[in-house]
Amino acid sequence: MSELFKDRKEIILSYINHPEYVPLKRKEMSLLMEVPKSDMDVFDGILDELVKEGNVIETKKKKIMSLAQANMGKGTFLAHPKGYGFISREDGEDIFIPTSEVAGAMQRDTVLYKIINPAGAGKKADGIVIKILERGVSRVVGLYQPGKSFGFVVADDKKMAKDIFIAKKYTMGAVAGHKVVVEIIDYGENKKNPEGKIVEILGHINDPGVDILSIIRKHELAVEFPQEVYAEIENIPEEVLEADKANRVDLRDTLTITIDGEDAKDLDDAVTLEKLSNGNYKLGVHIADVSHYVHEHTELNNEGYRRGTSVYLVDRVIPMLPHKLSNGLCSLNPNVDRLTMSCIMEIDGSGTVVDQQICESIINSNYRMTYSKVRELIEDKTPELVEANKEIIPMLMEMNELRMILGEKRKKRGAINFDLPESKIILDEKGKPIEIHPYERSIATNLIEEFMLVANETVAETAFWQEIPFVYRNHAEPDDAKMEKMEQFIRGFHYYLKKKDGEIHPRELQRVLQDVEGKEEERVITRVLLRSMMQARYSGDNVGHFGLAAKYYSHFTSPIRRYPDLQSHRMLKKMLHGEFNEAVAGEYRDIVAEVSAHCSKRERIAEEAERDTVQLKKVEYMSKHVGEVFEGIIAGVTGFGLFVELPNTVEGMIALADLNDDYYEFDEKKMLVAGKRKGKIYALGDHVEVYVAKVSKELGTIDFMFEN
Missing domain, CATH: 2.40.50.140 (Nucleic acid-binding proteins)
Incomplete structure (x- = not known):
């Protein structure tokens, strides 16, 4: 789509969505908008596209209406195994769709809907599906079951309420018990089952590894990188070139450490700390300069964008970038030069950042520390370990001081600390689960978390006031209906929320979490509060982060595994080099908007895949009990x-x-x-x-x- 066509489309859509617009026929609208006769074909084409996308309605009388005027909306259909479903909306509560009004919609379809009964008295709104705009699923993973003259596939995703009919010529020789990938060729009308053809046989349901592979295929996760990507990275060196070290802030003589999990291979952040003569702390958060090697308009970048994020499954990681970068040149391994983007902050005794510098830098990490070692050094002070790491002990103790200061500052402003246990699943060499326990959090994990949070906030605030295009990490205020339901529940435990001007500050939610700490109801109330929150999303507009009680927030610290961080690094570099003018800024505002929308979707898919593999192994583990x-x-x-x-x-x-x-x-x-x-x-x-x-x-x- 040309930029001119895109601009005209946005103008026409804004015109139709204006509060004072009244429904008009195309010719009437073209006259009022003073569309030249020579542009009428383009004008009609834009309206056709807006109607097809479900952004406007064309009535039987050929009048163009906005969705609001037609009492309609556009959303994602989420199916239930029993046939009914819900419309997922970003701007409010889900809408219930009864089985009789689904109109053939399937899981994740984009649909046009109409509300029939508004929400009220603790009841969800209900509505009907008017039109399917775009199918959300084109391939399905499931179990093949043969019949006499045809077969069918029972989808792994139980939200696919109907089995998929497979004609004999489309079975690829699959037999009973095979897990297969099916491409849907007919979605079925008038209550007919969908039809499909098998495009891949994954193996028998009991074969080792087929369970995880099925989930990978279900979510259409790319495992292997295209050959074009491997061809491009052939030209990337194994080590940092001397020419690339020029014109950077040289921090190689600064005592630098990384702190990660024992098994981590992509070390994308390093930290430094110095106690200044005025009592303030000089904290350096140094992040792998991935954007130096991953350039725009390359196959490597395009594939990273398509993936959007690394995916952490229970038995493997599907990386956003090839291992040559993620585990090699961009991993901040000890005792080697590495290019970084640094956020260096001077922080006073109250946790306030009083000065900051964002720069391109070069580091040489001195120690590769793990969470367990750092916890043991700070808490247990094990003599042998202290002796082996005596060079960094003073810095670690000062880091712990700063950790507590930053944590107290966040607590005072009302940041919410949801500390629900995550699962740690131990597998044997055959991929069988042998142990499940909550993931252990410690002083060390909290230390790195606090340092990354303050860097993310500092970078976001800088970008905001510099008015550069940027990818923010927003967390909107909770939906009123969800808050009301949550309030009713916690009142049953004699906890109450104070409101100011009808609004709930995150500090109030934090206070409830503090009040329930250590009590029997802690996990339950924490879970209910968490479910009342909106999902965090990426956006080119800064809204702030409700959960962190932060006015400005971004993701800056993990460009190896998150594309939004990589995009933000590019924007910061252009800011540092003075490359933004009005035209360039306008172009990149569109880019960051697209990156934000795409990466928010990819994040949801990754989370679903991760949850699926965790649940899979939990079920397998409990089958022995x-x-x-x-x-x-x-x-x-x-x-x-x-x-x-x-x-x-x-x-x-x-x-x-x-x-x-x-x-x-x-x-x-x-x-x-x-x-x-x-x-x-x-x-x-x-x-x-x-x-x-x-x-x-x-x-x-x-x-x-x-x-x-």
């Missing part, structure tokens, strides 16, 4: 069942239909179920004993029952 008894906590209450979480982070469900000692009714406000005859109550946060009743690898479910 059927019949065993565990203590757990009720972590979710719904109208159909209770979700119980075990101390090792595994979660399973007790279906209300399986509780045969009474008929249980669901109280949504109090988040509990109560027996109608005997009055027994099961509420969110209750500690319970359960046994593993059933595990289904095919469905990915774990069923618990109460221990009598």
